Amino acid sequence: MRIIIAIDIIDGKCVRLTKGDFATSKIYNEDPLDVARQIEDSGLEYLHLVDLDGARNRRVTNHKILERIAGNTSLKIDFSGGIRTDEDLRTCFEGGAGQVVCGSVAVNDPPLFMSWLEKWGPEKIILGADAKGRRVSAGGWLEDSGKEIITFIRDYHSKGVQYAVCTDIERDGTLEGPSTDLYKEILGIPGLNLIASGGVSSIKDINELNKIGCEGVIIGKAVYEGKITLKELCRLC
Amino acid sequence: MIAILKYNAGNIRSVQNALTRMGYESIVTDDLESIAGAEKVIIPGVGEARSAMGYLKEKGLDKLILSLKQPVLGICLGLQIMCRYSFERNTYCLGIFDTIVNRFPPHEKVPHMGWNNFSAIKGELFRGIRMEDDVYYVHSYYAEISPCTSAICDYILPFSAAMQKGNFYATQFHPEKSADIGVRILKNFLEL
Numbered sequence: 001m002r003i004i005i006a007i008d009i010i011d012g013k014c015v016r017l018t019k020g021d022f023a024t025s026k027i028y029n030e031d032p033l034d035v036a037r038q039i040e041d042s043g044l045e046y047l048h049l050v051d052l053d054g055a056r057n058r059r060v061t062n063h064k065i066l067e068r069i070a071g072n073t074s075l076k077i078d079f080s081g082g083i084r085t086d087e088d089l090r091t092c093f094e095g096g097a098g099q100v101v102c103g104s105v106a107v108n109d110p111p112l113f114m115s116w117l118e119k120w121g122p123e124k125i126i127l128g129a130d131a132k133g134r135r136v137s138a139g140g141w142l143e144d145s146g147k148e149i150i151t152f153i154r155d156y157h158s159k160g161v162q163y164a165v166c167t168d169i170e171r172d173g174t175l176e177g178p179s180t181d182l183y184k185e186i187l188g189i190p191g192l193n194l195i196a197s198g199g200v201s202s203i204k205d206i207n208e209l210n211k212i213g214c215e216g217v218i219i220g221k222a223v224y225e226g227k228i229t230l231k232e233l234c235r236l237c
Numbered sequence: 238m239i240a241i242l243k244y245n246a247g248n249i250r251s252v253q254n255a256l257t258r259m260g261y262e263s264i265v266t267d268d269l270e271s272i273a274g275a276e277k278v279i280i281p282g283v284g285e286a287r288s289a290m291g292y293l294k295e296k297g298l299d300k301l302i303l304s305l306k307q308p309v310l311g312i313c314l315g316l317q318i319m320c321r322y323s324f325e326r327n328t329y330c331l332g333i334f335d336t337i338v339n340r341f342p343p344h345e346k347v348p349h350m351g352w353n354n355f356s357a358i359k360g361e362l363f364r365g366i367r368m369e370d371d372v373y374y375v376h377s378y379y380a381e382i383s384p385c386t387s388a389i390c391d392y393i394l395p396f397s398a399a400m401q402k403g404n405f406y407a408t409q410f411h412p413e414k415s416a417d418i419g420v421r422i423l424k425n426f427l428e429l
Contacts, residue, residue, distance in 0.1 A: 045251055071348055074251045074283055076414055096350035123416045
């Protein structure tokens with residue numbers, strides 16, 4: 001299972017939120033590149049870079065930070081937050097993103113999402129399927145799409161999506177453990193690569209997600225709060 | 238055993254991880270004997286030509302590399318230091334490929350980053366690869382087209398996406414970051 005470390009950005013700084021609420025934002029480092037270098041130095045390979053300003057502004061905003069990290073580390077970066085147009089998407093890929101995660105467009109503009117999937121392929125376009133309760137959220141997690149999460153993912157998987165990131169918003173940033181039951185249910189979709197996100201707080205959580213068959217796990221606050229060290233994570237992979 | 242050349246450049250571990258995932262054993266080393274005795278040698282690298290060459294010379298690795306008979310693969314900076322000369326801090330390089338490394342003119346965004354394709358691909362490295370396949374690039378300097386060029390990418394201007402001369406192979410892009418296509422290219426090299 002791939003171990004993916006999250007860096008979320010507001011105002012150019014590395015932050016964490018609780019349950020996606022901007023009011024809870026806590027700054028962990030002024031310089032995201034500094035954090036990325038620590039991740040690289042520990043021997044880990046994957047970075048989940050989230051442009052929270054972009055998610056809020058509805059357009060990619062912190063692409064300069066993406067460029068700095070892609071140009072100065074060897075991390076494989078998936079980028080998300082505010083990707084709404086062809087131009088946003090190009091900006092991300094030209095900025096060095098290896099993959100992008102698109103949630104809002106998948107919810108609000110399926111034809112556009114499908115055109116991206118076709119043009120760039122399912123290894124580079126990841127479905128963002130973030131849920132509150134069992135319903136998919138979009139627009140920086142502020143909009144309830146009304147769509148049921150399993151149906152949403154199954155439908156896109158049948159249309160060619162191979163990778164989906166699923167964050168349980170109610171768990172994100174809480175360190176209360178991941179929504180293993182929800183992920184088990186999603187993994188009932190045969191052939192889907194699922195990346196679990198939200199609530200991971202211990203090595204035990206990670207082992208559990210590995211056991212149920214997740215392809216990747218995103219770890220954020222647990223690392224920033226020192227519950228798990230990068231070294232421990234490196235030993236897992 | 239596959240030797241991954243250790244020198245003062247980044248990006249070495251990600252190459253090793255890629256090989257491990259593919260089921261190949263490798264060592265990261267700058268030991269002359271281990272490199273000379275390896276089945277295959279990989280020279281990876283993200284970094285800067287002058288200090289990289291300085292390190293190779295100090296350790297006597299420059300002469301050793303030139304004497305190698307087994308397949309050698311240079312990646313990114315690895316390709317550039319296999320050329321004759323780099324404008325990056327005016328550096329005389331290994332001279333395996335008789336071409337020079339220049340900086341992209343600032344007409345578009347430099348560095349050239351992310352996914353791009355290639356054309357005019359030839360040689361064993363590209364067995365099973367199609368020209369429309371995308372690979373992952375990150376670089377501000379490029380090797381000019383030469384008779385050794387085995388793939389061309391066009392970004393601002395056409396440059397060598399890959400090169401080959403005898404047992405020396407090189408890619409400007411990062412196969413270890415290029416998903417399935419990259420794995421295929423690495424596999425092609427490892428099976429030479």
